[in-house]
Structure formats: structure tokens, C-alpha cells
């Protein structure tokens with residue numbers, strides 16, 4: 001499901017930035033943008049100021065982010081500080097300018113069976129707005145490295161089942177173990193997942209061997225975000241697709257693997 005982006009980038013203003021454990025939650029006023037992005041769609045973001053372009057430095061490319069909530073003309077993003085772009089975005093202050101393009105790509109499509117939502121780490125972002133939309137019928141399973149990251153679970157309005165790698169919050173398990181148990185109980189579920197490639201690959205394999213329908217919100221390096229550069233291609237059973245226009249949500253049955261070439265996994 002896709003809401004089309006207005007042409008060109010537009011300027012939004014930062015409404016708030018707060019820490020959620022190890023992550024940052026950024027809200028931006030986007031009154032000029034579509035009010036109805038679809039869960040799973042993403043935006044290309046760049047700070048108005050200090051976005052590269054220091055002395056002898058070129059501006060950085062915008063970075064891709066799934067929106068986590070869209071409410072009253074405001075867009076929410078959860079950021080993990082993994083490099084210069086996310087570091088700068090997490091430092092923004094109220095009123096600062098944020099260039100954004102979007103919503104881009106194709107989001108999740110409605111479930112056939114009971115929806116089972118699986119989020120890993122920063123991959124909880126699109127799972128949050130999809131959980132809001134589907135309501136209490138959707139079971140939400142979240143996995144994080146440790147308790148500092150797991151604070152993002154507090155953003156969910158729905159009840160969630162929580163796992164951490166080290167057992168410092170929720171169960172000591174990978175979230176895919178929780179998924180296996182849920183599928184044992186309800187093999188007719190429809191699975192939606194976003195998280196690191198090894199987690200998505202485990203979800204794909206688990207659902208594939210059981211014939212369970214699964215939609216995966218994937219990541220790859222994105223330079224343009226709208227289909228022009230082919231930097232984001234991933235292989236599927238029927239050939240390469242551009243994740244920014246044909247995804248980022250991909251039907252798991254179309255993939256040989258959810259491990260993305262060049263991602264280090």
C-alpha cells in the first residue's frame with residue numbers, strides 16, 4: 001500500500017527530540033505533507049544545517065527512515081545513532097529545519113490471518129504504526145539487544161511480548177523463538193517483520209517451512225530513495241527489485257534469502 005510523495009523535498013520543523021533508552025525519538029511538523037502515509041513507508045531525511053558541507057566537505061546524502069507514527073500533521077521517527085547522519089539528526093533541537101522527502105516506497109498490506117508483528121531493534125519503527133492501525137487483534141513480539149534498547153517497547157499502545165539477547169528485560173531469547181511458539185499455536189497467522197537482516201532471514205525461513213504468509217520490511221543502502229540510482233537493489237526469485245520503489249516491504253515468499261548483499265550479513 002502506497003501514499004504518493006509530493007514532488008521534491010520540503011522543509012519540516014523539529015517539534016521535539018527525546019531519548020528513549022539507547023534510541024532517540026524525533027517528531028517533526030510536516031503540515032505540507034500527506035497526512036496518511038502507510039505503515040512500512042519511509043522518508044529521506046537531512047538536517048537543514050550542519051549536514052556535512054563543512055570546510056572542504058560535501059553535503060551528505062539524505063538518509064532513509066521509516067516513520068513510526070503520523071499524528072496531527074506530525075511525523076515521528078525512531079533513530080539509532082550509528083554514524084554521522086543519525087548522530088546529527090539525534091542532536092536536532094526544537095525549531096530546527098529538517099528536509100524531508102516522502103512518504104516513499106510500498107508499505108504493509110492487510111492480513112489474511114491473525115496479524116503477528118515482529119520487530120527487532122530499530123526495526124520496531126514501522127511495526128509501531130502498523131500495531132496502532134491493526135489494534136489489539138495484532139500480537140506484537142519485540143526483540144532487543146538489552147534493556148536500554150528495550151525501552152522502545154514503552155512506545156507501544158498495545159501489549160507486547162518482549163525478549164532481549166541478554167535477558168535484561170523480558171525473556172532471554174531471540175524474538176524468532178517467540179515467533180516459533182506463536183506459529184505453533186496459530187499456523188494461519190500473517191506475519192509482518194522488520195529488523196536486522198539475520199532476524200528477517202530467520203523469520204523468512206521459519207514462515208517458508210510452514211507455508212505462513214510473511215511481509216518483511218527490508219533495508220539496503222539508499223542514495224536517492226525514488227528509483228533513480230539502483231543503489232538499493234536486492235535479488236528476488238524473479239530478478240532484482242529496487243527496494244525504495246518496489247519495497248521496502250517485500251513478500252517473504254519472493255526471496256531466496258533476506259540477507260542483503262553488501263550489508264555485512
Ligand SMILES: Cc1cc2nc3c(=O)[nH]c(=O)nc-3n(C[C@H](O)[C@H](O)[C@H](O)COP(=O)(O)OP(=O)(O)OC[C@H]3O[C@@H](n4cnc5c(N)ncnc54)[C@H](O)[C@@H]3O)c2cc1C
Pocket residue numbers: 042063064065066067077078079080081082083084085086087122125218219220221222248263
Ligand atoms: C527503508 C529504510 C528504513 C530505515 N528506517 C530506519 C529507522 O527508522 N531508524 C533508523 O535509525 N535507521 C533506519 N534506517 C537505517 C538508516 O537509514 C541508516 O542507518 C543510515 O544510513 C545511517 O546513516 P549514518 O550517516 O548515521 O551512518 P552511515 O555512515 O550511513 O552508516 C553507519 C553504519 O551503518 C552501516 N549501514 C548504513 N546503512 C545501512 C544499511 N541500509 N544497511 C546495512 N548497513 C548500513 C554502515 O555500513 C556503517 O557501518 C532505515 C533504512 C532504510 C533503507
Ligand code: FES
Pocket residue numbers: 221222223224225226227228229230231232233242243244245
Ligand atoms: S535508492 Fe536510488 S534507486 Fe533505490
